[in-house]
Amino acid sequence: MGNFDFDSMLGHDIPCTCGRTHSTDVQKIYLGSDAIDVLVATVQEMGFSHPFVVSDLNTWKAAGEAVDAALRGAGIACAHIVLPYDEPIPDEHVIGEIFCAMPQETDLIVCAGSGTLNDTCKFISYRAKIDYMVFATAPSMDGWVSIGAPLIINHMKVTIDTHGPLAVFSDPAVLAASPAKMINAGVGDVLGKYTALIDWRFSRIVNGEYVCDATVDNVRKALDLVSSNAEAIASREPEAVLTVMEGLLLTGIAMAWIGNSRPASGCEHHMSHVMEMRLQIDGKKAVLHGAKVGIDLIYCLEMYRMLAEEQIDWDAARAKPFDKDKWVEFTRRVYKIAAPEIEALEDKVDKYNIEARNARLDVLEREWPRMVQMMHDELPSPDEIRRIYQVLGAPAKPSDVDIDADLFCDSILAGRDVRTRWTMLQLLWDLGLDEEYAQRVHKMLEA
Ligand SMILES: [Zn+2]
Numbered sequence: 001m002g003n004f005d006f007d008s009m010l011g012h013d014i015p016c017t018c019g020r021t022h023s024t025d026v027q028k029i030y031l032g033s034d035a036i037d038v039l040v041a042t043v044q045e046m047g048f049s050h051p052f053v054v055s056d057l058n059t060w061k062a063a064g065e066a067v068d069a070a071l072r073g074a075g076i077a078c079a080h081i082v083l084p085y086d087e088p089i090p091d092e093h094v095i096g097e098i099f100c101a102m103p104q105e106t107d108l109i110v111c112a113g114s115g116t117l118n119d120t121c122k123f124i125s126y127r128a129k130i131d132y133m134v135f136a137t138a139p140s141m142d143g144w145v146s147i148g149a150p151l152i153i154n155h156m157k158v159t160i161d162t163h164g165p166l167a168v169f170s171d172p173a174v175l176a177a178s179p180a181k182m183i184n185a186g187v188g189d190v191l192g193k194y195t196a197l198i199d200w201r202f203s204r205i206v207n208g209e210y211v212c213d214a215t216v217d218n219v220r221k222a223l224d225l226v227s228s229n230a231e232a233i234a235s236r237e238p239e240a241v242l243t244v245m246e247g248l249l250l251t252g253i254a255m256a257w258i259g260n261s262r263p264a265s266g267c268e269h270h271m272s273h274v275m276e277m278r279l280q281i282d283g284k285k286a287v288l289h290g291a292k293v294g295i296d297l298i299y300c301l302e303m304y305r306m307l308a309e310e311q312i313d314w315d316a317a318r319a320k321p322f323d324k325d326k327w328v329e330f331t332r333r334v335y336k337i338a339a340p341e342i343e344a345l346e347d348k349v350d351k352y353n354i355e356a357r358n359a360r361l362d363v364l365e366r367e368w369p370r371m372v373q374m375m376h377d378e379l380p381s382p383d384e385i386r387r388i389y390q391v392l393g394a395p396a397k398p399s400d401v402d403i404d405a406d407l408f409c410d411s412i413l414a415g416r417d418v419r420t421r422w423t424m425l426q427l428l429w430d431l432g433l434d435e436e437y438a439q440r441v442h443k444m445l446e447a
């Protein structure tokens, strides 16, 4: 079933034209109506005897209960926890709850759930030095097979390197029955790769960063698959909803191949990380990762469109000073209690170094016509993405998910500080356009 031969990408080393050899921890991906039976058979084949099934209130009903019953039915001594939440946050508290409920003899965690639960199980199994598998209940995010576990530790959004699952299972009917907002979030997370990919390729031009073109092509396939299926996804055809899951798995494999999230996370994700941290710090209700990324994508495309039309004053950009005091003040206002970690990160990476910026500007000035051409050739227009969201009924602006325009535009300026990675957000600062663009987006949101 499906559009891709995942087996060809798993279980062995893949020598690549980029000069590296790629691999993932994942041994098996199975998407089909008999996925629970295949999961049980895989647990037995791999010789596990004490699986621990982790679910929350929703995912227990969607699949956890059936997975637990099937394992017991096969005579396997299994334990489980149903976290008493609809949408658990991957923080110290939830990590602790799962750890406390996990029997000593557990040799395998079986996560029956969606994004955050998968991240949490990934982390716990890694720290406990046991394996994990996942039965995906919703195609909501792309972290299924990647080694990074995005968690909220001490109110800070951090991604900890762990391991991938041994196997991923899902049933198209379960995916198609998942809440529309989860499916739409998955679509947003896939489509966000438009800006992630161009950020990555621009960084090769500007910073000489390593890029794997085969991986870029793979992620592009995921983009095409999802963007051409919007109508059928909206009407919940299982085969179409399956393409969202396939797109997410492909981008996940891309991250595993590269060893970090570069192929899947650029400016759109960095904005999302800032907002995620702030909603958490301010005690506000979390917004699904993919929903935020999907909205950020539209405005990152708007900013890329502005850049493609910009008449850049290169000498003015080179002469622009950096006011560290002003930056510290801004950082403390936006990041609040997480500010010390952001400042410590900047002390380490020194991304506001004027000499280094001016060296980047030299390259940018030389390469700008080619980069503008890439913006035209490789990026969809923001209106194309809006049309897809309209078909899906997906959120398209910050107010659709109760994020205010001020926080949204602060994330344009603060997003470059949340990671060490060079993206369009840093490009805007390099060009001296960051504040102007944030204001222009603010005006768009008021209109
Ligand atoms: Zn490669």
Ligand SMILES: [Zn+2]
Binding pocket: 141, 142, 189, 264, 269, 289, 293
């Ligand atoms: Zn993502």
